[in-house]
Amino acid sequence: MEQKIRRAAVLGSGVMGAAIAAHLANVGIETILLDLVPESEHDSQPRNSLAMRAKEKLTKQKPSPIYTAEVLDRIQTGNLEDDLHRISNVDWVIEAVVENLEAKQALLTKVEQHWKPGTIVSSNTSGISVNRMVEGRSAVFQQHFLGTHFFNPPRYMKLLEIIPTAHTKPEIIKYMHRFCERTLGKGVVLAKDSPNFIANRIGTYGMLVTLAEMEKKGLSVSDVDVLTGPVIGRPKSATFRTLDLVGLDTFLHVVRNVYERVNDPAEKEAFQLPDVLQYLVEEGCIGDKAGKGFYQVKNTQAGKEIEQYDVHIKAYVPKNRTKFVCIDKAKNGKTLKEKLNIICYAEDVGGSFVWSVLKQLLLYAAAKIPEIANDMVAIDEAMKWGFNWELGPFEIWDAIGLERSTARMEAEGAEIPAWIKALLAAGKNSFYKKTEGKTFYIQMEGEGRTIKQASGASLVYLGDDVACLELHEMNNVIGPSVLQMIAASLEEVNRNYCGLVICNQGKNFCVGANLMMLLMEAQDENWFEIDQMIRQFQGVSMAMKYSEKPIVSAPYGMTLGGGVEICLPAAQVQAAAETYMGLVEVGVGLIPAGAGTKEMLLRFTLPVDFDGKVDLQPYVNRAFETIGMAKVSTSAHEAIQLGYLRSSDRISINQSHQLYEAKQAVLALSAGGYKPPEPKKVRVVGEPGLAVMKLGAYQLRCSGHITAFDEVIAKKLAHVLAGGHVPANTRVTEQYLLDLEREAFLSLCGEAKSQARMQHMLLKGKPLRN
Numbered sequence: 193m194e195q196k197i198r199r200a201a202v203l204g205s206g207v208m209g210a211a212i213a214a215h216l217a218n219v220g221i222e223t224i225l226l227d228l229v230p231e232s233e234h235d236s237q238p239r240n241s242l243a244m245r246a247k248e249k250l251t252k253q254k255p256s257p258i259y260t261a262e263v264l265d266r267i268q269t270g271n272l273e274d275d276l277h278r279i280s281n282v283d284w285v286i287e288a289v290v291e292n293l294e295a296k297q298a299l300l301t302k303v304e305q306h307w308k309p310g311t312i313v314s315s316n317t318s319g320i321s322v323n324r325m326v327e328g329r330s331a332v333f334q335q336h337f338l339g340t341h342f343f344n345p346p347r348y349m350k351l352l353e354i355i356p357t358a359h360t361k362p363e364i365i366k367y368m369h370r371f372c373e374r375t376l377g378k379g380v381v382l383a384k385d386s387p388n389f390i391a392n393r394i395g396t397y398g399m400l401v402t403l404a405e406m407e408k409k410g411l412s413v414s415d416v417d418v419l420t421g422p423v424i425g426r427p428k429s430a431t432f433r434t435l436d437l438v439g440l441d442t443f444l445h446v447v448r449n450v451y452e453r454v455n456d457p458a459e460k461e462a463f464q465l466p467d468v469l470q471y472l473v474e475e476g477c478i479g480d481k482a483g484k485g486f487y488q489v490k491n492t493q494a495g496k497e498i499e500q501y502d503v504h505i506k507a508y509v510p511k512n513r514t515k516f517v518c519i520d521k522a523k524n525g526k527t528l529k530e531k532l533n534i535i536c537y538a539e540d541v542g543g544s545f546v547w548s549v550l551k552q553l554l555l556y557a558a559a560k561i562p563e564i565a566n567d568m569v570a571i572d573e574a575m576k577w578g579f580n581w582e583l584g585p586f587e588i589w590d591a592i593g594l595e596r597s598t599a600r601m602e603a604e605g606a607e608i609p610a611w612i613k614a615l616l617a618a619g620k621n622s623f624y625k626k627t628e629g630k631t632f633y634i635q636m637e638g639e640g641r642t643i644k645q646a647s648g649a650s651l652v653y654l655g656d657d658v659a660c661l662e663l664h665e666m667n668n669v670i671g672p673s674v675l676q677m678i679a680a681s682l683e684e685v686n687r688n689y690c691g692l693v694i695c696n697q698g699k700n701f702c703v704g705a706n707l708m709m710l711l712m713e714a715q716d717e718n719w720f721e722i723d724q725m726i727r728q729f730q731g732v733s734m735a736m737k738y739s740e741k742p743i744v745s746a747p748y749g750m751t752l753g754g755g756v757e758i759c760l761p762a763a764q765v766q767a768a769a770e771t772y773m774g775l776v777e778v779g780v781g782l783i784p785a786g787a788g789t790k791e792m793l794l795r796f797t798l799p800v801d802f803d804g805k806v807d808l809q810p811y812v813n814r815a816f817e818t819i820g821m822a823k824v825s826t827s828a829h830e831a832i833q834l835g836y837l838r839s840s841d842r843i844s845i846n847q848s849h850q851l852y853e854a855k856q857a858v859l860a861l862s863a864g865g866y867k868p869p870e871p872k873k874v875r876v877v878g879e880p881g882l883a884v885m886k887l888g889a890y891q892l893r894c895s896g897h898i899t900a901f902d903e904v905i906a907k908k909l910a911h912v913l914a915g916g917h918v919p920a921n922t923r924v925t926e927q928y929l930l931d932l933e934r935e936a937f938l939s940l941c942g943e944a945k946s947q948a949r950m951q952h953m954l955l956k957g958k959p960l961r962n
Contacts, residue, residue, distance in 0.1 A: 195367045197312070197375070199282040201226065203272065203299060205246035208316055208344060209288035214250050214257040215346045217266035218769075218829075219375055219845055224278055226270045243269035257347050259769065259829035272299070280308045286340065288316040291445070296325050304333050312364060314340040319388035319449045323357045334359035338368065341389060343578050348770070351577035352378035353389045377769060377845030379577040381570040387453040388446055390565050391578030394557055394585065396446050396463075401552045402431050403466055406503070409545050413486050413500040414511045419542050420549070423519060424535065425528045425582030432486035432500075436479035440472055440486075462556075468503045477501070484508075516542030528582055529591040536592050550588065551601055557585040558609045568623055586623045595621050644684060649677040657690040658858050660851070668698045670754040670786075671706035675728045678758070679735060686740050691858035691866075693766075694758060695746035695851050701771070704753025705729075707780060711950040714941040722941055726785050726934045729757070733787035734926070737761035738868045742861035746854040747771050748847055752824070756836055757786035760795070763861055763868075765841040766854035767828040773836040774824030778902070779959035781946025783909045784819060785937035790929040792819060793913050794874060795835050801875050804921065809884060812877050812913050816885050819913075820906050822959075873923035876915025885910035899961055901945045908936040 198221065202213040205227040213225045227242035238244070247267055250257055258264060270278065279285050285303060289295055296315060303313060313336055315325055322339040329337070339355030352372050356365050365382070372378045383389040388396060406416050417430035427434070435443055444465060451463040472478070472485065479485035488508055490497045499508040518538035525531035536547045557571050565571050572584020583591060595616065598608055615623075644651040648665040661681045665674060685692040696702075713721050736743050736758070745759040748768035756773050759765050767773075775784045775792065783789055796811040817823075818834055825831035828843045842857060844850040877884075889906035892898045898906070912932045915924050940946045945962050952960035 195283075195310075195312075195364075197221065197283040197371055199223070200284040200286060201279045201282045202286045202288055203227075203276075203303070204288035204290075205243040205269075206288065206290075208342065208346070209286075210246040210250060211257045211344065211346045212286060212288060212316060212342055213247075213267050214263070215342075215376065217263040218259045218347060219377070220266070221375075222266050222268075224268050224270060224275070224282065226272050226275055226278075229271045229273050239271050239274060240269050243271065255345065255348065256826055257345055259347075259827035260833060263829075272302075276302060277306045279303065279311070280306050283311060285311060285313045286316055287314070291318060291320060293320050293324060296320065297327070300325060300329060300337075304329055307333060309336075311336065312368065313337045314368075316340060316342055318392060319446060321385055321453075322355050323385050326357060326359075331359065335361045336364055338364065339383075339385070339389075340368070340372070341383075343391070349578065350377075350379040351391060351574060352376070352380050353383040353391065353574065353578075354380055355383045355385055355389055357385065373846055374849070375845065377847070379573060379846075379848065381574045381577075382566065383570070383574075384562070384564050384566075386564045387450040390571055390574040392446055393450065393560065393564055394553070394571060394575060395579050396443070396450065397556050398549070398553045399431060399435065399443070400447065400462060400466065401556075402549050403468070405545055405548050407468075409541055410504075411541070411545060412502065412512055412514070415514050415516075415542075416545075418514070418519065419516065419535075419546055423522055423531055424546060424550075425532070425588070427580045436485035436487055439479045439481055440469055441478045444469055444473055468506075471506065472501070514542075516540060518543035518546070532588065532591050533593070536597070550592075551597075551604075551606065554585050554589050554597075555601065555606060555609070558612055561611070590622045590624055593621075594623065644677070644680060646673055646677040646680075648674040649681075651677070651681045651684060654693065654851075654855050656855070656859060657862075658693060658855050659685050659689045659691075660693040660695055660855075662696045663694075663702060664696060664698065665706075668696055668700060668702040668755070669704060669706045670702060670729070670758070671709055672725055672728065675725070675732050678732050679728075682732075682735050682739055682743075685743075689741065690862040691742040691744070692739075693744050693746055693851065693854045693858055694762070695854060700750035700755075701747040702752070702755030702758065703750050704755060704776070705786070707950055708954055710941070711947060711954065714947055714950070717942075719938060719942070723934065723938060726937055729754070729786035730930045730934065733757060733761045733791070734930075738871070739763075740868060742858055742866040744854045744857045744861070746844075746850050747773065748850060752776050753784065753788075754786050757784060757788040757791070759836070760788060760791040763866065764857050765837055766850060766857050767831065767837060767841060767843050768847040768850050769828050769843055769845045770847065771828040771831060772824055772826065773828075773831040773834070774822060775819050775836075776822040776824060778820060778822050778905050778909070779949065780953050781901070781905060781943060781949035782940050783905065783912065783933070783936055785933045787930060787933070789815075789819060789909065789912050789933045790926060792835060793876075793929065794926075795838070797874070798872065804875060808875065808877050809881050812881055813885065813888070816888075816906075816910060816913055820889075820909055871926065873925055874915075874929065875921055875923050876918065877913075878915055878918045878920040878922050880920045882910055882914035882917075885914065901943075901962055904943070905940065905946075908940060912936050 200216050200221050201224040202209050203226050205225050213223045216223045225243045229239045230237055230241055247269055326334045326337050338360045341353040343349035343351045369380050373380045413432045417432055420426055421428055421430035447463055476482055477484045486501050488499050490499050498511055500511050502509045517540040518535045522531040522534045525534050535543050568586040572586050575581045575584045641653040642650055643653055650662050652660045654660045742763040744764045744766055745762040746766045747759050748771050751771055751773045753776055756775050775788050777784050792815045796815045797808050800806050823834055825834050831837040844853050886907055889903045893903040916932050948962055949960045
C-alpha cells in the first residue's frame, strides 16, 4: 500500500487538539486546525476564532509545544461548519473533541461525508471504545479508522497508544506504528480496545490502591509522595502532586470510565469512586488549575507555605516530614534495584506501605494480559513512556526477585495468575532474560565490546568499523580524565576505525566542565593547572575538527558549555529534537574557552567572508549576543537558528533512534571519502569592532539590563571575538584566537565575583547576578 502522510487535519482545538497540531507542524506536516463556530457571533469574533485563539496560545505556553515560532506557519485554522470539506485534501484526520461517545460519533458521521477513501482517520480518545465510535460507518471507513491516544503534552511525552478496531486493516496499523515512531518520534504501543487502554488503566488502578493504602496505614499525603517518588523510580511529582497537576476532576472521569465499563465485581470494587476524591471535586478543590487539591499554597507572614489535605479530618494542615527507616536505608542503595529491595522488604510502616501498593499493582498488571495488551513489554513500555516510571511493572517484579516476591504474595493469600505460576514451574526466575554486560549499544546496533575505558568515559565498539565514545561522569561533566580519554579515543579511531560517534545514556548529554574542580583550583590560585586544562580542552577540540576520520556528536537534553564545545568541531551533529544547547559560561562569570568562543566566531563569519569585503560586524555582534546572553535553545531546531547547529546537521525526532542514525551518518561520511576541513586564517573586526561591542555593553549596563560585572565579562568576550588589539580586517590563525580565549578565561577565574558565581551555581543550581 502506498501510504504517506504529508497533510493532516485536527478536529478540536482544545488543549490536546492544539498541542497535537503543534507537534505535527513541528515535524513538517501541514495541518488544518478546526473547531466549533462560537455560539455568540459578533463582528469582532470571526467564525474561526476558537481555532485562531488556540493557535495564538501555542506561542505563550510553557513548556513550549513548538520547536520554533516558524512552525506555526504550517497550521491553518478554520471551523467545523464551513471548512470540514477541506479534510478531503489531507492524508490523516485526527478527531480530538470532547470525551463523549455521542459527540464523537456525530462528528465522525459528518467526517465520512467529506472523507476521501484511503485517508486515515483516528481518535485521540483517552478511553472511549474505538469500535463503538464507528458503529454505523461504512466498512471501508472502519477499515481506515483507529485510536491514536497521545499523552499530554504531545511534544514531550513519548507514549502514543495505537488502538485498532476489529475492522482496521493490518497494513494501516503497521504503517501508523512506523510513521508515529519514526516521524513523530513516539514510543508506540499497541493497545486493546478496553477501558482506558494500557497506561491509564494501570496508572489509575495504582493511584486508587495508593490512596486506599494511605488511609489504611494512617499516612499523610506528603508521606505517600516521599514513598512513591524517585526512591522507587517514579517522578518527583510522585502520587498526589501528579494528581494535582492532572486535575482531580479529570482523574475522576477516568476512574468512572473504567467503573462503568468493566463487569468483574472485584474490579468494579477496585474502581469505586473514592469518597475523598468526590468530596474534593465537589468543593472545587480540583488541583493546580483551582489553586488547591491535595496540596494548596497558603500565604503567611513568613511567606508562602505548602499545606496538605488531611483525608481523615477533611482539612488542610501543614506538611509533615515523617522519617521512614526504609527510606534512610535505601539511600545506601547504589541502584534502583537495590533501593527497591531495601524498601519492599523493610519492616517499618513505609516499607509495608510500598510493598502492599506494589504487590497489588503487579498482580493487576499481570492479570490484565491479554485483555488490555498482547504482552508484558507493551505494559512496561506504556508505564515508562506515559507515566515516566524508570521501570515498568514487570521490570519492577524482576528487580525485587520474581521467586522471592511471588512466594511472599502467596504466603499473604494473594492469587497468582496462572501464566506466572507456569513460568516459575518451568524454572524461569525472571520475566526478562539478562545478558552479561549488556548495554544499550548492543540493543541498538553493535557488538558492545569495550575498546578503552577510563573513570569518566569509555570507547565502545558499535560494529561496522564504528566506535562510540560514551561519557559517564556524574552529569557527564568534562574534566581532565575525560579530555584525556577523548584524545586517546581520537588516536585509536584514526588508526583502527572508520569513524566515531560521541553519545551516552545519561539523563543529559553534558552539562559542561567540572565546575567544582575548576572553582577549587581557582580558589587555590593554581593558575598553571587551569591553564593546562584549558589547553587540553582546546587541543581536543582542534583534534576533533581536523580528525582524519569523521566524528558525529549526538547531543540530547541539556547540552551546555563544554557539551556544546564537543559538538561544534564535529564533522556532523545528529541531535535529538529535544536538545537544549547553550554556551552558558557567563552565568558562572566566565567565557567559553574549550574553543567555543573561537568556533562560534568562525561559524558566523567564515560562511560570509568570500572576498574580504563583507562587513563582518553584524555577524560578530550576533556571536557576541548569543554567548553574552547565554542563550539556550528550546529545541534542536532553535539551536540551528542560534548557530549552535548548522543547517547541514541532522535531527532525530525519536531519541531512541538517535544512536543508530548517528552511526549511519558516520558510515555515510566515510563512504563518501570524508576529508577534514582545511585550516584557514580568520578575518577579524579588530579594534573598531571591539569598540562597537564595548559600547553596546556599556549601554546595557547604563540601562540596568546588565550588572557592572556583566560588563567586565562582556568586554573580555568582545576582546576575543574582535581578535584583540589589531587593525580591522587583519587575518589571524585559529591558535591566535584560542590564546586570546584562554587568557580571558584565566583572568576571569581570578575574579572574586566569578568565583562567587561558580560557588552559587554549585550550591543553588542557578546563576548569581552580582
